[in-house]
Amino acid sequence: MTQPARNNWQSVQEEVVRRIHGKVWNQGDLIPNEADLAQEFGCARATVNRALQNLADAGLLDRRRKAGTRVALFPVRKATLEISLLRKEITDKGHAYGYAQVSRKHAAPPATIASRMGLEPGTRILHLVCVHTADARPYVIEERWINTGAVPAAGTADFSQLSPNEWLLQNVPYTNGEIAFSAISADASVASLLQCEAGDGLFMIDRTTRRGDQAITSVRLVFAPGYQMKTTL
Amino acid sequence: MTQPARNNWQSVQEEVVRRIHGKVWNQGDLIPNEADLAQEFGCARATVNRALQNLADAGLLDRRRKAGTRVALFPVRKATLEISLLRKEITDKGHAYGYAQVSRKHAAPPATIASRMGLEPGTRILHLVCVHTADARPYVIEERWINTGAVPAAGTADFSQLSPNEWLLQNVPYTNGEIAFSAISADASVASLLQCEAGDGLFMIDRTTRRGDQAITSVRLVFAPGYQMKTTL
DNA sequence: ATTTTTTATATGTCTGCACATATTAGTGAG
DNA sequence: CTCACTAATATGTGCAGACATATAAAAAAT
Numbered sequence: 187m188t189q190p191a192r193n194n195w196q197s198v199q200e201e202v203v204r205r206i207h208g209k210v211w212n213q214g215d216l217i218p219n220e221a222d223l224a225q226e227f228g229c230a231r232a233t234v235n236r237a238l239q240n241l242a243d244a245g246l247l248d249r250r251r252k253a254g255t256r257v258a259l260f261p262v263r264k265a266t267l268e269i270s271l272l273r274k275e276i277t278d279k280g281h282a283y284g285y286a287q288v289s290r291k292h293a294a295p296p297a298t299i300a301s302r303m304g305l306e307p308g309t310r311i312l313h314l315v316c317v318h319t320a321d322a323r324p325y326v327i328e329e330r331w332i333n334t335g336a337v338p339a340a341g342t343a344d345f346s347q348l349s350p351n352e353w354l355l356q357n358v359p360y361t362n363g364e365i366a367f368s369a370i371s372a373d374a375s376v377a378s379l380l381q382c383e384a385g386d387g388l389f390m391i392d393r394t395t396r397r398g399d400q401a402i403t404s405v406r407l408v409f410a411p412g413y414q415m416k417t418t419l
Numbered sequence: 420m421t422q423p424a425r426n427n428w429q430s431v432q433e434e435v436v437r438r439i440h441g442k443v444w445n446q447g448d449l450i451p452n453e454a455d456l457a458q459e460f461g462c463a464r465a466t467v468n469r470a471l472q473n474l475a476d477a478g479l480l481d482r483r484r485k486a487g488t489r490v491a492l493f494p495v496r497k498a499t500l501e502i503s504l505l506r507k508e509i510t511d512k513g514h515a516y517g518y519a520q521v522s523r524k525h526a527a528p529p530a531t532i533a534s535r536m537g538l539e540p541g542t543r544i545l546h547l548v549c550v551h552t553a554d555a556r557p558y559v560i561e562e563r564w565i566n567t568g569a570v571p572a573a574g575t576a577d578f579s580q581l582s583p584n585e586w587l588l589q590n591v592p593y594t595n596g597e598i599a600f601s602a603i604s605a606d607a608s609v610a611s612l613l614q615c616e617a618g619d620g621l622f623m624i625d626r627t628t629r630r631g632d633q634a635i636t637s638v639r640l641v642f643a644p645g646y647q648m649k650t651t652l
Numbered sequence: 653a654t655t656t657t658t659t660a661t662a663t664g665t666c667t668g669c670a671c672a673t674a675t676t677a678g679t680g681a682g
Numbered sequence: 683c684t685c686a687c688t689a690a691t692a693t694g695t696g697c698a699g700a701c702a703t704a705t706a707a708a709a710a711a712t
Binding site for chain 2: 267359
């Protein structure tokens with residue numbers, strides 16, 4: 187049986203996946219090295235490298251220099267979520283976007299937030315609460331702390347028209363951060379802002395962004411009931 | 420001013436990011452083509468290509484053949500979540516893993532699930548409810564429908580010891596699917612299984628997986644209160 | 653003026669080669 | 683036997699060149 191030439195990285199990848207699914211290579215098994223596979227498939231080693239690297243990224247393979255490539259013991263799948271501008275997310279869904287600032291003050295954040303942002307306890311920074319609406323219905327509450335030590339301009343910026351979400355993206359690009367997804371039960375104040383019932387289960391995102399090791403902002407987004415964040419696998 | 424040589428793709432990427440953040444190239448701007456950048460940076464075009472492709476993947480650039488590369492209008496950040504085996508997730512956190520099957524029957528799924536799985540209305544398939552525990556405390560409820568038309572072996576498999584989550588991963592690799600994250604309020608039956616209060620806000624994952632265009636399974640995971648799914652940006 | 657065809661161009665990717673680098677396995681000194 | 687050093691090896695990545703492919707823009711045909 188002669189192999190059809192697999193001379194592009196996608197077909198190499200397909201064949202490798204086929205062999206893993208077909209248990210030709212079992213989980214934990216060492217697979218042939220790049221040079222051998224390249225010869226078998228009739229392509230350059232770089233092509234095999236790209237295919238295998240892609241599969242390692244996807245979590246199906248584990249690779250280590252000198253040790254070789256093996257089929258992952260736990261095939262971890264990765265879902266990528268797009269974190270976009272709220273305005274864009276709402277208009278992309280075909281709804282009319284609206285925005286309102288609820289409160290703005292300078293205050294010391296709670297200890298958990300202060301430590302997450304690497305601030306001295308008691309440091310007073312900017313605190314904002316706003317609501318984004320879709321077709322005039324509340325869509326999400328944005329509760330945000332901005333490190334005015336790192337971003338002095340935010341202290342004087344006007345967030346009554348432009349959301350801090352958008353202002354920060356335009357003015358203070360971040361380099362890294364953390365994000366956490368969870369759920370809470372609506373309390374009275376949240377319920378009144380989102381026009382829902384107290385006790386409703388709400389989807390929530392906590393996000394802290396940094397520029398290097400300096401925290402820029404920490405935000406909690408609490409979404410209206412029924413909100414779903416979807417993606418493909 | 421002579422440029423230091425940027426002869427690897429990471430440093431090319433860094434420089435490009437620096438120029439975007441520094442507004443040397445503004446959002447929506449067309450940036451120089453790969454050949455020109457390669458000459459400027461003193462490296463091969465393939466190196467620039469890899470850097471730019473990586474940034475396009477990350478959502479910072481938009482690239483189109485012939486049209487060229489431009490700075491994305493909305494710099495969409497992407498968070499990647501690792502979807503791992505529940506057992507692994509729990510033991511990795513240092514807890515003792517436990518598993519119990521709550522119910523098992525054949526039934527016709529609700530219309531939303533049936534259509535999501537592409538089943539004829541009224542088709543009876545396998546339905547399972549199980550609980551995964553961490554240190555003997557309920558961690559998550561797994562409510563699963565398995566398409567026994569596509570996976571006959573599941574109809575006779577024993578899920579009293581091995582969770583369907585794990586059985587499927589070992590026996591029926593999937594190729595694609597959808598996943599949705601949301602929140603619900605605990606009702607009485609969920610509260611009793613998770614040993615929490617009715618009305619608690621709970622984090623929830625709905626996932627449907629396929630092999631080609633044939634649905635294999637659809638699962639709803641309802642997590643105990645306080646559960647967070649974290650990742651970096 | 654509108655549609656179709658052609659052409660030019662930027663990205664996409666393959667090849668063959670080279671060298672870098674991490675890491676394992678073997679070697680040898682103590 | 684143990685530990686430090688060395689060599690071997692698989693992956694990681696760079697380069698120059700070539701061709702493939704999508705598509706925007708220009709040219710030609712209607």
